[in-house]
Amino acid sequence: MSPGRTDRDIPGAVHAALLSHFGPLHWWPGESPFEIALGAILTQNTSWSRVEIAMDGIREKGLLDAHALHALSDDELAELIRPSGTFRIKAGYVRTFLSWLVGSHEGDLPAALAGDTAKKREELLALRGIGRETADSILLYAGGHPVFVVDAYTRRIFSRHGFVARGAPYDHIRTWFEDRLPAAPEVLNELHAQIVSVGKDFCRPRNPRCETCPLRVLGEPDLRR
Ligand code: SF4
Structure with missing residues (x-):
């Protein structure tokens, strides 16, 4: 980065550089807080495109609602989310989440x-099947809490530039x-x-496109990381 910048300036400078490159992304992974939370649970270990297939099916059946899904049998719930992969395991996670949401709230x-x-x-x-990344996605995108969501893209990009260790604890x-x-929340x-966009478009695991990447300003990366 520019001379005089310190480690403390990096996230803000990255945000500014990527805003300049991509423009505002207005990313919002769902149309309602419930849809966002359900998507955050289903997207574990699978691509978002597969989650969208499952969500479209649930929406078409008019079941994109906590009470409606909670009323289904375990087999019906599993069948609905089948497109998102490992569906019986995820059905258990969704059931736990729905029991908390409907039962306590x-x-x-x-x-x-x-x-x-x-x-x-x-x-x-405390809910089975909700790990740190999923919890923070729900807090930020469904609850509007000011939390930063750490994902694999974050680890790859910022470890390659030496700001965090790739295997450092999530928190x-x-x-x-x-x-x-x-x-x-709007900045986070x-x-x-933006980080997801860089990870998909430039900072790939193999053959990263550093020459055209907007984060070249971070300096020379170590691509072994
Ligand atoms: S400059 Fe290279 S290592 Fe750095 S974020 Fe871009 S693609 Fe990744």
């Missing part, structure tokens, strides 16, 4: 997610970003979307 996800961020994270992490990387960015939302 009357199916009202915005109300369920309202309150202290750390407490809500712990509440979600270490999350707080590295959060300590250096405003606690503004946009930066995550």
Whole structure:
């Protein structure tokens, strides 16, 4: 980066550079908080395109609703989410999430997610099948909490440039970003979307396109990372 910039400036400078390159991405992975949360659970270990097939099927049947899905049998629920892969396991995760949402919060996800961020994270992490990345995706995109979502793209890009260790604990990387960015959901939302775009378009596991990448400004990467 430019002379005089410190490690603390990196996330903000990355955000600015990518805003200049991509323009505003307005990324929002779903049309309602419930759809976003369901998508966050289903997208584990599969591509978003497969999740979209499952979501389209659920929507077409008029079942994109916590109470409607909760009323289904386990077999019916599993069949609905089959396109997202490992569907019996994921049906168990969705069932646990729905039992929490309907049983403890009357199916009202915005109300369920309202309150202290750390407490809500712990509440979600206590549900079987919701790990840290999924919990933070739900908190940020469905609940509007100011959290940074760490994914494989984040690890790859920022480890290649030496800012984080690729295998560092999730919360270490999350707080590295959060300590250096405003606690503004719209900024954290946009930066995550930008990082996903860089990861897909440029920073691929093999043959990364460094020559044309907007993050060349970060300096020489170590592509062995
Ligand atoms: S410059 Fe290369 S290593 Fe750095 S983010 Fe872009 S593609 Fe990845």
